[in-house]
Amino acid sequence: RASMSSTHYQTLPAPHRVTVPTNVGRTSVVVLAMAALVGMMGGLLIVTPTVLQLQAAAQSTARPIQVPTDGSAHLRSIPKLEAQPVHSAMRAVRAASGAPHNKGSFLLDEDRHHQSQNMPHIGPMMLLSGVFLAVLVFLRRPSRNLKPSDLDATWSLAAVTGSKIQKVDRDWNQEKGDVPFNTFTKDNTFKGVIKSVESLVGPRATAEHCKIVIQTNGGIPAREGQCYGVIPPGMDVDPKTGEEKPHYARQYSIASSRYGDDFDGQTTTLCVKKVAWWDKELNGMKKELCSHYLCDATPGTEVTMTGPGGRTMLLDSDPDAVHICVCTGTGIAPYRAFWRRMFYENHPNYQFKGRMMVFFGAAVSDELLFAQELADLQATFPDQFSLYTAFSEEETKANGEKMFVQDRMAEHADEVYQLLNNGAHLYCAGSKFMMPGILEMLEKCASASGTNWEEMQQHLKDNGKWHVEVY
Ligand SMILES: Cc1cc2nc3c(=O)[nH]c(=O)nc-3n(C[C@H](O)[C@H](O)[C@H](O)COP(=O)(O)OP(=O)(O)OC[C@H]3O[C@@H](n4cnc5c(N)ncnc54)[C@H](O)[C@@H]3O)c2cc1C
Known part of the structure; x- marks a missing residue:
């Protein structure tokens, strides 16, 4: 059992915010x-x-x-x-x-x-x-309870311009061996320590989304596309029996490559949305446990982890592969793990020459997560990386209905379908509500070209090209 004492990390810097003047x-x-x-x-x-x-x-x-x-x-x-x-x-x-x-x-x-x-x-x-x-300015104030200084400390899509990415050379020492799986379980947990918590959204976001870097000292290795479990502190009380038991582990997709954001294998990164909803019985907002625990954590906080788990979203090791990545909100986390490995790290055994398309959906443009990296990727690798966004509260389709990610994808239906036909991977992560629209679109494309969609989908699954992790 690997474990780390939180006292080693008490002097870590406070949560870091990147200062960018926003349009808002x-x-x-x-x-x-x-x-x-x-x-x-x-x-x-x-x-x-x-x-x-x-x-x-x-x-x-x-x-x-x-x-x-x-x-x-x-x-x-x-x-x-x-x-x-x-x-x-x-x-x-x-x-x-x-x-x-x-x-x-x-x-x-x-x-x-x-x-x-x-x-x-x-x-x-x-x-x-x-x-x-x-009064007008006051009414259009940030939707979240932010300090005035936060107005200038958060991303706004329009304010982000890309700069060139320089690939990093390191001693990449985790290239061999099998994909790790459930190295740690609820009975044999791993203790990580929060290194930093950073807001990823602008002032008009409908909810807080945080990038959380956890110090692991390399004790819980994982691969791009996997998840960790996090067990929030405290005890869960069975409402019927009153019996106390530890909370169950919440799953979080890993948002960094196996080497972490510092390229040294000593940290891992999660991307977490604060979950809260209107509870009629409470007559107030119900703040859900683990997402609040993680987003409100301060550096030095100990985190109980399980995993890594999940094989569905693993990144194909073929450097020429084409990856069509569809997501809503925090569903972008595994794709960040992908693009860090493809475009930020210089691997002799994985010189990425393929293509990555990201279709990202959220309510508003201030919820474009990792906006700076996305802008940098577009600026540095325009032939290999493309981003398509859909912001349902800001954009409408030709018929006046809200624009969701599956609608944006439908605008590129023929290209997507052709790429899939030619062996591309399709990944879907985030809200399960996008799936019917995506399936309907692909089915239409298939029938237009005289193909049986069910057979084609089965073929994609059999060949490891169909990856869906929606929640
Ligand atoms: C494979 C996988 C990967 C995931 N990856 C990520 C990730 O990368 N980032 C991320 O942020 N999350 C991710 N999640 C979701 C995450 O695991 C948690 O479910 C989420 O953070 C909520 O946990 P919580 O403890 O805050 O809420 P919980 O205490 O688990 O409470 C959630 C409960 O609230 C209820 N609830 C939520 N909204 C409403 C509503 N509007 N009305 C009524 N009830 C409601 C739900 O039914 C549920 O019972 C992932 C989930 C899976 C399965």
């Missing part, structure tokens, strides 16, 4: 600045006449302006003006300065008052517009 952050700042400007101008328009009146009052005490007072229109409105607070203030100014009450000075004030009356509602309207804009 910039837009909010611009609109807020406009709101402040409009509001200030409106406020000034309201306040200025008052200030001018006060100034005039002060001046008039020193140099009263004499004008005729024989029943002119100006004088008729004096009682109304005197009823207003500003004129009480003017009287106070005069009283303080010992100046006599002088109707002439009121006439000057009233003239100014009339000037401002020419545009009576402009000031309040501008002030209201400013407030309205500010």
Whole structure:
């Protein structure tokens, strides 16, 4: 049994966030600045006449302006003006300065008052517009409970530009041997230690998604496409008997290559979505256990692990293979393991010359996980790597319905079908709800070309080209 003490890792750095200015952050700042400007101008328009009146009052005490007072229109409105607070203030100014009450000075004030009356509602309207804009920005604030600084600390699809990837040379010492399988079980667990937790989503994401790096010291080797189990701490209580037992292991696809993100085989990476849903009985959000435990963990936290498990999603060792990878959300995790091995690591025995197509679906573009790496891959390997996204809350199909990943894939149905016919792998990971659409699309392609889809699918399965891990 391999085990590590958490005390060895207490000094690890705090969770790391990559700072990238987001479109959302910039837009909010611009609109807020406009709101402040409009509001200030409106406020000034309201306040200025008052200030001018006060100034005039002060001046008039020193140099009263004499004008005729024989029943002119100006004088008729004096009682109304005197009823207003500003004129009480003017009287106070005069009283303080010992100046006599002088109707002439009121006439000057009233003239100014009339000037401002020419545009009576402009000031309040501008002030209201400013407030309205500010409220608008507030309502469009991040959907999650993020600190303001997080606005600039998370990815936004539009803000990401790709840079060139330099493949890494290392002593790749885990190339031989069988695929490890269930080296650790619930009765013989492995203790890893959280190294870092990093948010992977932008402020408009519908849920937090985290990249979690776990220090393993090479104690729980795995292959690209496998999963680890994580047993959350505490005890599960049987609601019927009240009996206590350890929690069961939740499965998480490994999101790094077998060598980890540092290429030294000492860490592994998971990609976890915080699961929460509205519970009618609770009349509140039910925060699910393991996903919250992992995403809220701090460096140094011990993690009880099982595995590795799973053979369905294993990466074909053929460097010329074509991989069609379809996923929603955290279903991208095994594909990251693939692309790290294909495009980030320089393996003498695996010089990838094939092709990788990733079809990624999520609710909003701020949920494009590993956005920077995806941009870098497109920038560095445009002939080998392609990304197709579908954001159902932001994009619609021609008929106005929401765009899901299977719909985006259907736009490339002929190409996908041809590639499958020529021996490509099809991987599907993430939400099980995408499967009917994908199957329907492939069936249509098959029947259009006079092929029996069921036979073709069986052929793909028999040849290890059909990989589905949906949950
Ligand atoms: C092969 C495999 C690979 C996986 N890989 C990943 C991965 O890479 N990343 C990842 O984040 N997850 C992955 N999962 C899912 C993961 O294992 C957990 O199921 C998930 O993290 C939830 O665990 P939890 O302990 O937080 O919630 P749990 O305590 O397990 O609670 C989940 C429970 O909540 C209920 N529930 C959830 N939503 C609702 C709702 N809207 N209404 C009513 N009930 C609801 C479910 O029925 C379930 O009983 C994978 C699962 C499998 C099977």
